[in-house]
Amino acid sequence: MIIYVNCKKENLKIRINTVITNINSNIEELNKLILFLSKFDNIEHVNITMAGYSIYLGEEKYKNYRANRDDILKIEQFVKKIKYENIINIDFNGYAQIDEYINDDVLFKRENFSKRAKCTGNIENFYILPDGKVTICEELYWNSNFIIGDLTKQSIMEVWNSSKAMGLFNLSKEMVQDKSKCKICKEFENCHKVPGVCWKLVVEAYGNENWTYPDPRCPYSPPPQNVFFIE
Numbered sequence: 001m002i003i004y005v006n007c008k009k010e011n012l013k014i015r016i017n018t019v020i021t022n023i024n025s026n027i028e029e030l031n032k033l034i035l036f037l038s039k040f041d042n043i044e045h046v047n048i049t050m051a052g053y054s055i056y057l058g059e060e061k062y063k064n065y066r067a068n069r070d071d072i073l074k075i076e077q078f079v080k081k082i083k084y085e086n087i088i089n090i091d092f093n094g095y096a097q098i099d100e101y102i103n104d105d106v107l108f109k110r111e112n113f114s115k116r117a118k119c120t121g122n123i124e125n126f127y128i129l130p131d132g133k134v135t136i137c138e139e140l141y142w143n144s145n146f147i148i149g150d151l152t153k154q155s156i157m158e159v160w161n162s163s164k165a166m167g168l169f170n171l172s173k174e175m176v177q178d179k180s181k182c183k184i185c186k187e188f189e190n191c192h193k194v195p196g197v198c199w200k201l202v203v204e205a206y207g208n209e210n211w212t213y214p215d216p217r218c219p220y221s222p223p224p225q226n227v228f229f230i231e
Helices: 002-009 027-037 059-065 069-084 106-114 156-160 163-169 188-193 199-206
Strands: 014-020 043-050 090-092 133-135 147-150
Touching (some): 027 043, 043 069, 147 163
Parallel strands (some): 014 043, 043 090
Antiparallel strands (some): 133 147
């Protein structure tokens, strides 16, 4: 309440991200939260997000905390109803679904992959970690393959133009593992520049040792080695 009062006093708008796990994936609890939040007129937006896979916790722990598909579908419909009734400005975020990654329909995967969002990491932004090291993605943290510099030793522009940053942006096939489909792909350069691949998804799907594998949404990608999606 103190935070609300202080934010209202300074005319600051609040955005809330609510993460759903199997502990809180029920309509009753979500409804209580929405009714509570709707009392505050400076809450600008509420996002409902499914807890995702963590590359540091792994597959088994993910299976233990993720929400199940039936609960997710109920929550999605509930959020649509709330949004329609204008109780509060709310959105239901997308989540990783099995059809995106395990699908024998190559045309479906090709079309889906062509519509992927642009990865802005190492193109429009980077992320500074607590120790000063810089990564291209906030979900890759201290993964050494994606650390492009260290602000305790370099300036921002030195990091931005570092050989590591340039090497990732201009990734060559020489850096790619022989067993990766990317090694022989004719679309390699265009695919990795813009919109780019999601390195986080690659690591989630195939492990850190296979970070040069295709994006698991790619029609040429092999089946994921890890379950990082809702089945």
